[in-house]
Amino acid sequence: MMTPWFAPIVWEGTYNIEILNEQFRQRNVTVGLTVFAIKKYVVFLQKFLETAEMYFMVGYKVNYYIFTDRPQEVPKVELKEGRNVVVLKVQNYSRWQEISMRRMEMINHFSQNQFINEVDYLVCVDIDMRFNDQVGVEILSNLFGTLHPGFYAAERQSFSCERRPVSQAYVPHDEGDFYYMGAFFGGTVKEIYKLTKKCHEAIMVDKDNGIEAVWQEESHLNKYFVYHKPTKILSPEYLWDDNIGRPEILRKRRFLAVPKNHTAIRNK
Secondary structure (H helix, E strand, O other): OEOOOOOEEEOOOOOOHHHHHHHHHHHOOEEEEEEEEOHHHHHHHHHHHHHHHHHEOOOOEEEEEEEEOOHHHOOOOOOOOOEEEEEEEOOOOOOHHHHHHHHHHHHHHHHHHOHHHOOOEEEEEOOOEEEOOOEOHHHOOOEEEEEOOOOOOOOHHHOOOEOOOOOOOEOOOOOOOOOEEEEEEEEEHHHHHHHHHHHHHHHHHHHHOOOOOOOHHHHHHHHHHHHOOOOEEEOHHHOEOHHHOOOOOOOOOOEEEOOOOHHHHHOO
């Protein structure tokens, strides 16, 4: 399955993992996985790391980059050889929306100053998730995004993009190919640097103008992908929420939302 610009859409059965593993092992790649565990979101780290060790990039070198304001609460999880937890201390903000939007700024800063020297690819995900099946090198590409589980079969007019022209995240109703989830994207460090720089700059312009995009950094990510096409797209297998059911097309549920009380977690 391909997009009109010949980017593959990754579903179970569309790739040969043995061939891909041979290619990526010859290159000796290291993958960085970024997560933000701010305030009470640190409670999700244990399950996240334990399931990542079971299913994420098995057999490859991985750096878990954990952005947190509570480094003393990062759990000790047994890691396989070549896999490391790297704690990056950051400040928190009073509003969860502000924390969400600042992620682009922080990933951009560390991409330029640290990640570029340590890993080949970055995978940027939400922390309130757990791995449930294999997520391997089939996802890796120069720039990839993940189809939103609520919109993967929708027409573009119904996408949840920012529709106000005053926002830098504005996408007209007649533009946009897919609606992407802000909770799972990635690519080479160079491409993620460019993506996060553009999104952060746009977020700051909006902030100076007293505007906040409807879905914060996800809105800016979707705007970026309209004009900078991903070279690979991940199907909803790679980000699913069981609260919306299990359609027949979904043969794997690789990365799942963890049930939670949003209000209790976000405001403490």
